[in-house]
Amino acid sequence: MIFARLLIAIVCVVIPITGFAQSQVSTVERRSVTIQVDRVALGVVFSQLMFDYGVVIAFEESELDRAHLDYVIDVNVPPGWAGSTIPLSNGMSIQSRSRRVYPAKSHLITLHLVDRPLSEALDKIVAQMSYYRWEVSNGVVIIMPSEGRDDDLRQFLELKISRYSLPRQTAISTIKYSIGDLPEVKEFLEKHELQYFMNQVMFGHPKTPNIENINFEDIRLIDLLNEISKVKGGGWALTTETTKQTRKKFLNLDI
Numbered sequence: 001m002i003f004a005r006l007l008i009a010i011v012c013v014v015i016p017i018t019g020f021a022q023s024q025v026s027t028v029e030r031r032s033v034t035i036q037v038d039r040v041a042l043g044v045v046f047s048q049l050m051f052d053y054g055v056v057i058a059f060e061e062s063e064l065d066r067a068h069l070d071y072v073i074d075v076n077v078p079p080g081w082a083g084s085t086i087p088l089s090n091g092m093s094i095q096s097r098s099r100r101v102y103p104a105k106s107h108l109i110t111l112h113l114v115d116r117p118l119s120e121a122l123d124k125i126v127a128q129m130s131y132y133r134w135e136v137s138n139g140v141v142i143i144m145p146s147e148g149r150d151d152d153l154r155q156f157l158e159l160k161i162s163r164y165s166l167p168r169q170t171a172i173s174t175i176k177y178s179i180g181d182l183p184e185v186k187e188f189l190e191k192h193e194l195q196y197f198m199n200q201v202m203f204g205h206p207k208t209p210n211i212e213n214i215n216f217e218d219i220r221l222i223d224l225l226n227e228i229s230k231v232k233g234g235g236w237a238l239t240t241e242t243t244k245q246t247r248k249k250f251l252n253l254d255i
Contacts, residue, residue, distance in 0.1 A: 028136050029119035031055070035111045041104035043073040045111065045125060049141075050074070050234050055118065056140045057235035058226060060157070062131040064148035066240065070107035071129075075254045076172055076234045140226040140235070152192055153238055156251065157222035159184050164224055166214040172232055175255050185221075189251070197241070197252040225255060 033053050037045060049055040057073075065071060109128050113121055122134045122141065133146040161184055166175070179185060180196045189196055214231065216224055225236045236255040242248065 028055070028139055028141065029117060029122075031118040032115050033118050033121050034114050034116075035121060036114070038110050039108040040110075041102035042071050042107070042109055042125075042129070043102040043104070045109050046073045046235075049118070049121070053118075054233070056226070056229050056233070058140055058142045058144075058222075058229065059235070059237040060142070060144045060153055061150070061237075061239040062145035062148040063150050064131045064145075065107075068105070068107065070104040072102055072104070073237055074234065075229075075237050076232065138223070138226060139230060142226075150240060152194060152249070152251070153240065155192075156185075156188060157220070157225075157238070159188055159221040161219050161221055161224055162217065164216045164219070166216075166228060166231070175228060175232070176253055179221075179225075179253060179255070193249070195248050195250045197250040225253075228255060 031053060033049065035045065035048055037048075046057055046059075050057055059071070059073060061071065107129065109125060111121060111124055113124070118141075126132045126134050126143065126146075129143075131145055131147040132143050135142050135144070161182060164178075164182065166178075170178075177198065180198065185196070188194075214227075216227065219227075229235045236253065238254075239252045241250045241252060243250070
């Protein structure tokens with residue numbers, strides 16, 4: 001009788017906690033999206049999810065896709081995304097980056113979804129990418145390799161960062177450099193003989209929202225990147241490139 005009462009008590013405690021965790025994760029996955037595209041670049045699809053539906057996306061490149069540029073994506077919300085044009089001070093206007101041309105030649109994505117859950121869209125996307133899977137971590141959709149995961153990238157994302165500060169109104173273009181200046185990152189790059197690619201193409205991207213200073217302590221790098229991305233919108237992407245002449249391996253973080 002005592003054992004039976006104890007078992008009932010355990011069940012009563014465990015079930016609500018499990019149900020709560022599932023409901024928290026599924027909030028993102030259940031988000032309704034409409035995407036109708038035929039054979040477009042991954043960047044086009046991710047842009048719609050990021051900027052039209054507010055989905056924060058993290059992308060880690062597989063070694064098996066290193067020979068092409070088909071998975072180039074935008075990771076920051078372009079100015080004027082809600083409109084079709086961006087007004088200039090001289091009275092002229094230019095087309096919003098919602099019409100950006102991506103360099104994809106193959107590995108194109110086709111989706112025909114109307115008011116379907118985000119989870120269904122993600123399933124269909126990774127099925128057409130071959131070497132990837134997706135998961136949701138603390139509100140961020142992570143697209144990561146299911147095959148050909150680069151061990152340098154894996155270890156890089158698992159780095160434990162002792163302290164990081166994101167000052168109020170930090171320009172987005174400086175975030176990448178501040179990550180590269182972290183002592184833990186510098187030590188990792190030197191130990192693994194990696195170079196940190198410092199260039200980042202930016203086009204009039206806004207600063208982060210008007211927020212108070214954000215400080216992180218004792219946090220994994222992947223969690224830090226996710227938290228920053230949730231503040232600024234868009235997401236982050238981690239890729240590598242090896243130069244033909246020197247055979248040096250560059251780690252490229254876009255955020």
